[in-house]
Amino acid sequence: MTALIIEDELPSARRLERLLNGFDIQVLGNLTSIKASISWFQNNQQTDILFLDIQLADGLCFEILEIINISSKIIFTTAFPKYSIKAFDFDGISYLLKPINEEKLKLAIEKAKQLHQKDKSYEQLKKALQDFETEVYKTSFTVKVGNKIKIIAADDVELFYSFENATFLKSKEGNYIINQSLTSLESDLNPKFFFRVNRTFIVHINAIKDIISYTNSRLKLVLETYNDQEIIVSRERVKKFKNWID
Template sequence: MKTIIIEDEKPSARRLSRLLERLDVEVTTLLHSVKESIEWFKSHEHPDLIFLDIQLSDGLSFEIFEQIEVRSAIIFTTAYDEYALQAFKLNSIDYLLKPIDEEELQGAVKKYRLLKPKVQNMALDFEDIKRLLVNPIEREYKKRFTAKVGQHLKIINADDIECFYSENKGTYAATTEGRNYLLDTTLENLQNELQPQFFFRTNRKFYVNINHIKDIISYTNSRLQIKLNHFSNQEIIVSRERVRDFKLWLE
C-alpha cells in the first residue's frame, strides 16, 4: 500500500509518517501545500491512500482536487471536530481528529484495508464538504450536565465548567466552585455535545472553556500552557499539533 501525507505542519506530518511505518504502511511522499500537491499529482502515479489535512498554509486542500481527478482513497486529518463530520464519513474512508491518536489511526488503516475493493467506486463530493465547512450543520449543544454525588444528582451548568478532563479512565468536570465531578461520559462523546465557540480540546486529556482562561504561557517545544481561574490539579498544555488551531479559536 503506497501512501502520501498532505499536511502543512511538518512536525505533524513526520509524526504521522512514523506512526504509519509502525503499521507497515509505506509513506512515499510528504506534501505541505496546495500548490506543491498539484504539481506532484501532475507528474506522479497516484497513491493508494492519502492522509489529507483540510486547512493548508495556502488554502483549503480541496482546491487540489478542483484541478486533479482523485484516484485515491482519503482519510482526513482535521481539527474541524465540530464541522462537517457527516460529510467526512460519507466522502472518505475515515477522519482523524488532531492530535492523532495511535489506536484511532490503526483503526482507520484497518478500515481502509477492509474497504479497499470498494474504494474505486467511491464518489467524493468535495463541494458538499466545503459547503458544510462554511455553513456547519445547526446543532443543539448541551447547556447542563449531571453528576452523581452520593444519593443525589448534581446539575452543573456548562457555563460554570472551567474544563473537562480525563483521569484514571474517568471523565471529570471542574467547576468555578473548585469542585471536580465525575461524569458518565467520555471526552470523545463530548466533542459533539460542547459548543465549539466556548470549548476547545487542547490535547487528548482536556477541553477548556474560553470564559475561564486566566493566562496563556509559552511552553517548551512550541507548546502553550493554560492557566484557569480555579482549576490547578494538573498542567493544561496545548499540544504542538493544536497550537495554530487554538490561536485561531481564540480570535
C-alpha cells in the same frame, strides 16, 4: 502508486505513511495546513491518492477543493465518528475514521480506485459538515449534585479534566464528576471553543486568562478559577493550539 497525506496530527500522519508503505504506496508528502496544501498542489504533480483530513487546524479541507481541481482519488479521514453518520451517507465518497485500521485502509484504497468522484459529492459532504456544527455539538451537560440533577451550559464550562480514573467538569460554581472519558468528550465539544491541550485537560477558550512560555517549547495556561494543577500544552500540540486561539 503514489499518495499525499494532508493531516495536522503528525503521529496520525506518520502512522498512515507506515501503513501505506506496507501496501507499496509511495508517500510524496505530509502536509499539515490548507495554506501549505494549496502551495504544494500549485507546484507539484498530483498523486494517485490523496488522504485528506476533514478538519485541519486552519479550517475545513474544502477550502483546498474550492481552489485546486483535484484529480487524485480522495480518501477523507476524520477523528469524529458522528461525521460518518450524516456526512458520508451517499455515493462517491471514500473515508476512514481515525485511528486508522489497516484492513479498513486496504478496503478504502480499493473503493477509491473504483469511485467516479463528482463535485456534487463534495458539495453534499461540505454542506453536511457545515450542518454538523449546529446539530450535534453538546450545548449543556447534566451532573449529579447529591440527589439532584444540575444542568450546566457548555459556555459555563471552564475545563474538563481527568483525575484518578474519573472525569471532571469544572465550572465557576464547582467541580462535578461526569460519566464520559475525555476521548469521548472530544467529539461532543465544539472545537471552536474547546481544545485538548494534553492527555489530562480540555479547556474552554474563554477560560484562558494567561498563556506563558514554558520549558521544552511548551506553553503554560492560567485559567480564570482553576488552579489545582499546572495546565501545560504538550509540545506536539503547541502549533495547533496557537492556530486555534488565533
